[in-house]
Amino acid sequence: MSYLQLDAVAKHYGSRTVLRDVSIDLKAGEFVSLLGPSGCGKTTLLRIVAGFDQPDSGRVVLEGRDISGLAPAKRQMGMVFQAYSLFPNMTAQENVQFGLRVRRQDAAAQQKRAREVLELVGLAEHAQKYPHQLSGGQQQRVALARALAISPALLLLDEPLSALDAKVRVQLRDEIRRIQQETGVTTLFVTHDQEEALSISDRVVVMHDGVLAQVGEPAAIYGEPANIFVARFVGAVAELPGVVADGSGGMVTVLGRQVAASRARGMAAGTRVYFLLRPETVRLGPPDAAGMLHGTVIARTFFGALTSLKVEITGGTDCVTAAMASGDAANIAIGSTVSVNWDPDSPRLLVA
Known part of the structure; x- marks a missing residue:
């Protein structure tokens, strides 16, 4: 049984079709990347999974339950954006505790969980620093820790590395994969970077013009492209x-x-x-x-x-x-x- 199922999801903005009957199944604990050029529909699809956008047709099914009509706050999903979206007046630990506070966990439990995930992302010693005192890579780690703190049913990552310099991007990419494997959280990762998608994913979904061009393991996507678009887009x-x-x-x-x-x-x-x-x-x-x-x-x-x-x-x-x-x-x-x-x-x- 699929853990997350996207069933014939379609989305239109006026006369423009953004997604055309997209269907994907994710297994529990799987790391799947949505890969494609700007405008292919990958971020729209992620936002539909998160509940920020509603599909015009199709369903989002999580653990056998249709969640298509649920508000984002009801979906128990952690999301990390390209922009770090940290609260500037809160320390790293307070940022991480925010989702737990909204869920009305007691203060002691909030602090304990925040310390655990900050340790997981390698920022325990920076817990009392404010965002402006942290590097871009450290801020993104805080954002990742905040998403993980609520023990999400699904982790959604929307181009989380694109604002970082090349060396930090590679380091954090590898850290995200390590943390995902350590926690076992099912993850959907959006990127336009072929190297990122191929290096850390269990499977890659290549999107083009609102449809799925190919779905498969990284080696198959690179070595056995299904069509000329995939061959041209993924690697030289x-x-x-x-x-x-x-x-x-x-x-x-x-x-x-x-x-x-x-x-x-x-x-x-x-x-x-x-x-x-x-x-x-x-x-x-x-x-x-x-x-x-x-x-x-x-x-x-x-x-x-x-x-x-x-x-x-x-x-x-x-x-x-x-x-x-x-x-x-x-x-x-x-x-x-x-x-x-x-x-x-x-x-x-x-x-x-």
């Missing part, structure tokens, strides 16, 4: 036009040359496809080596341990990108002619 990908040349032999014609792609097996000859290569699957070699394709290195980007090399394929303007160890890439200069290879199992093919 080289996209070349192709036509299946030999469905039994796994050969595809790409830029006038037959190349190997195992996933072509069983496809009808003549089928037009998107021929997709992830940078980490591309291998570059000397120009005189036998290769699937050949090209010229036109750009390089250094990322520390890895360097990205962009190669324009000979005979056209299409490009592929290779992610290589920086030590190996150092010997390949811009302007070099190279052979381009990959394992036949690497390319993903989507019908064009």
